[in-house]
Amino acid sequence: MKLELRGITKKFGSLVANDHIDLVVMPGEIRSLLGENGAGKSTLMNVLYGLYQADAGEILLDDKVQTFKGPGDAMAAGIGMVHQHFMLIPVFTVAENVVLGNEPVNGIGALDLETARARVKEISDRFGFNVDPDALVEDLPVGVQQRVEIIKALSRDAKVLVLDEPTAVLTPQETDELMQIMRELAKAGTSIVFITHKLREVQAVADKITVIRQGKVVGEASPKESASKLATLMVGREVDLKVDKKSMKTGSVVLSVENISVLDEREQRAVDGVSFEVRAGEILAIAGVQGNGQTELAEVLLGLRTSIKGSGSISLDGKVLGHVSVRHHLEAGIAYIPEDRNKDGLVSEFSIAENFMLDGSYGKPYAKGININFAERDRISKKLIQEFDVRTQSAATPAGKLSGGNQQKVVVARELSRGVKLLIASQPTRGVDVGSIEFIHERIVAERDAGRAVILISTELDEVLALADRIAVMYRGKIVGIVDAATSREQLGKMMAGIAA
Amino acid sequence: MSESNKVLKEIMAGSPMRIAISVLLGFAIGSIFMAAFSDSVVASYATFFSTPGDTFRAAGQTIVDGYTALFNGSIVNLQADNPVSMFRPITETLRLAAPLIMAGLGVSLGFRVGLFNVGGTGQMVMGLLGATWVSTRMSMPYGIHMVVALLVAVIFAAGTGALVGFLKAKTGAHEVIVTIMLNYVAINLFTFFLRQPNLLLEHGGGGNPKSDPPALTAQFPHLLGDSFQLNLGIILAIGAAFVYWWLMERSTIGYRFRMVGHNASAAKAAGISVPKTYVWAMAVSAAFIGLAAANQGLGENSGLTASIHANIGFDAITVALLGGSRAGGVVVAGLLFGAFKAGSPAMQIMGVSPEVLGIIQALIVLFVAAPPLIRAIFKLPKAEVK
Structure with a gap:
C-alpha cells in the first residue's frame, strides 16, 4: 500500500x-x-x-x-x-x-x-x-x-x-x-x-x-x-562521533564486587553471582541488552536494593558496604546517574536549584542547620548551570520544563559536583540530543582522567565502545565475560546473547 | 495561539484568579438556593407571567438581605447600637477561623507530602482526649496548666498521626483507609472515656457522656476582655501559619517532605528514607490538627461532649484545598469559612437556612479542586502546555 x-x-x-x-x-x-x-x-x-x-x-x-x-x-x-x-x-x-x-x-x-x-x-x-x-x-x-x-x-x-x-x-x-x-x-x-x-x-x-x-x-x-x-x-552541524581519550592511568581498586546476587520484584535472580573490580581512573562499561540485570546491579551498588544475604559483598575503598541505607552509600562516595532521570534523578516540579540539592539537604553547602542556605544555593546553581551548559532562563525554572538533554545535564552536574570516588552512570545519554551526548561523554571521560572509578552501564554498543576501558557483558544476570575495549562488535554481540568469549 | 487565548491561559495558570472565580461562582449558585424558595419570591411566582419584574425584585431583595446578614454577622454589625455588639462579629469570625486554620495547615502539610490525611477528626479527638484529661483531672498553676494541656493535645494527635504513617510505611496500608477507621476508633474511645466516672465523666454527672469544664487555669485566656469570646486560639493559628511557612518553604525538613510528595522514587535515590518521611509527615500534620483540638478543648468554659470536634477535621480538608496548601492561602480560606460559621446565625434570623452556606462552601472547593470543570464552563484553554 x-x-x-x-x-x-x-x-x-x-x-x-x-x-x-x-x-x-x-x-x-x-x-x-x-x-x-x-x-x-x-x-x-x-x-x-x-x-x-x-x-x-x-x-x-x-x-x-x-x-x-x-x-x-x-x-x-x-x-x-x-x-x-x-x-x-x-x-x-x-x-x-x-x-x-x-x-x-x-x-x-x-x-x-x-x-x-x-x-x-x-x-x-x-x-x-x-x-x-x-x-x-x-x-x-x-x-x-x-x-x-x-x-x-x-x-x-x-x-x-x-x-x-x-x-x-x-x-x-x-x-x-x-x-x-x-x-x-x-x-x-x-x-x-x-x-x-x-x-x-x-x-x-x-x-x-x-x-x-x-x-x-x-x-x-x-x-x-x-x-x-x-x-x-x-x-544540523558537524558531529564528532569519536570521543577523545587519553590512555588510562589506573590506580588502586575502588570498588570490589564479589559474588553478588539480587532478587527482583518477582523474586527472580536478576543479578546472579556477579563479581568484578573497578580501579581509580578507569571506565568499566557494563554492556548487555536491556533487562539482563544491569538496572538491579546499579541499584544494589547504590543501596536501593539489597543483595541476597550471605551471597557476597560489595566494598568501596576496601570497606565493606553492608545492608545499609542509600544515604550511607552516597556519603561513602558514590555518585549515581540513574537510567530513568524522570523517575529517579529529578523532581520535575522542583526548580533547577532545588534539584541540585536533591541529595545534599543534610549538610553543607546547601543546608545551614535545618534551614536551607538560599544564598549559597543560588551561588552554586549559577556556577553549575554555567559550567555544565544547562540551557535555561534561570535556576528557578522547573526541571520538568527543560529538554531531555538539559535535564540530564542537571543530573550530571549534581552528581559530578559532589566530588566522589565512584561514578555509576546508567544509560547516561538515553533520550538526550547529540550535542548533550558529546558533552556528557566528555565529562565522564574527564572524571576518569581525574582519577575516579567509573561504571558505565549502557545498552548502546556505540557508547560502550566509545568510552570503555574494559567491557563487562551481562546476560541473564550473569557476567558473561570481562573483555578488553578493543574487542570486536561481533564478539561483543555474541556475548550479549550469552555465548562466553 | 491567539493573543486572547494566551492571556486567558496565563490567568488560569495563576491560581488566585481561578480561586476568585470559584468563590464568586459559589456565591452565585448559593444565591439561587437563597432566593428561589424564599416566601416573598414564592408568593410572586403566581404573577410571574404578568409581572415578572416582581419576582426578580423579590429575589434580588432576598439575596441582598441574606448577604447583608452574612456581613453583619461576620464582619461588622452596622445595625448595632454599641461598639461591643458592633465589632463582636469580626472577633467571632477570628475565633471560629482559628481551629480551621490550624487543622487546615495540618491537612495541607499532608497534601504536600502526597498524603491524603482525612483523619483530622480522629487526630483531633485523640488530642481532645489528652487535653481534657489534663484540664479536668489534673491541677497545676495558672499558665503552666494550659501549656501542658496544649502540649498533650498536640502530642496525642501527633502520635495518632504517626501511627497512621507507621502503618503505611510498614504494611503499605493506604492512609485514607487507616485514617477513616481511626476516626471511628477515636470518637468511640473518647465517648467511652466520657461515660466512665473513673475516667472523664463530669463529677456528679448522670448518664450523658460529658466532661467537667476545663479548669480555669487551663482555659485559653480571652484576648479582648470578657465581652468578647475571642481567645488565644487566633494567635496560635497565626503562629502556626508562620511555622508552617518556615517549615515547608525555608527548612530542609520541608524540602524533603515536598521531595517525597512530588517524586518518592527520586527521593529514595537521593538517600531519603521514604517510610520515615511518611511517619514524620503524618506526625507533624496531625500535630497542627492537635492545636485545633486544644483550641476546642481549652477554649470552652463548659463541659465537653464528643461533638466538640465540630467536624473541623473534615472542614480542614476544604480549607486546605481552597488555600492551595500554602500558609497564606490557608489563613485566608480559614477566615472565609470562619466568617461563614460566624455569620450563619444572623442569616438564619433573616430566614436563610444555614445549609446554604454549607452548599456555597462545598461548591467553592469543588470548583477549586476541579480546574478542568471551571475551564469547561468558561471554555478556557488548558493551562498546562506540553
Missing part, C-alpha cells in the same frame, strides 16, 4: 512538533525516519496511527484521503504499529495476545482459539518467524515478543507497518534477524516505516532515508551515505 503524508502539522501549545511534513512510502519500501530524540518522529507516527489529530495536513493511503479518529480507524485502514514498549499481556499465550481486541468467536460467541492459533501459525510460517502460538509471552525472549507484536499487526492485514525504535531492546543478533524479517515483509509488498536514531541500522536496511530535525523534514538521503554525513544531517 502506498502511504502519503501531506503537510502534516501538529502543535502542542506553542511547540510545533511537526511542521508541514511530507512523506511518501511506496509499496514494498523500507523507509527510515531518522532523527534525534524529540525531533518529532514519534509524534508524526502517532498522528498516522490516529492517536493524535493533526492540526493541518492529510494522510493518504493509495491516494485516498483518510481521517482517523483513533487507532481503531488506522488499523482498519491497514496501518500496523509496533511500539517501543510492547503492548502484550505477559500471562497470555501468543495466540491470545495476537487476537486480543479482535477475537474470533464461534457459533455460541465463545472465543475460537483454534482459529487464532492457525492464524499465528500461518503468519509465522510465511515469514519464518518461528513463534509457537501456545507459548506464554512472559517466557519468550524480548526479540520473540517483538515478533509477536509484528504478527499482531499483520494478522489485522496491516499493509503499512510502523516500527518505533524496534532495536532498542534487541541484541545485535536479534537486530539482524529483525532486519531479515523486515526485508521479507517488504518483498511481500508491505510498506515499512522504520523509526530510529541508530545510523548503522539505517544504513543496513533502509531503501530511503528521511531525516527529521526539530519537527521538519530536512532532507532525504540514500543509505549509502557515510555515517558522519547522516549524523551531520540529523544534528
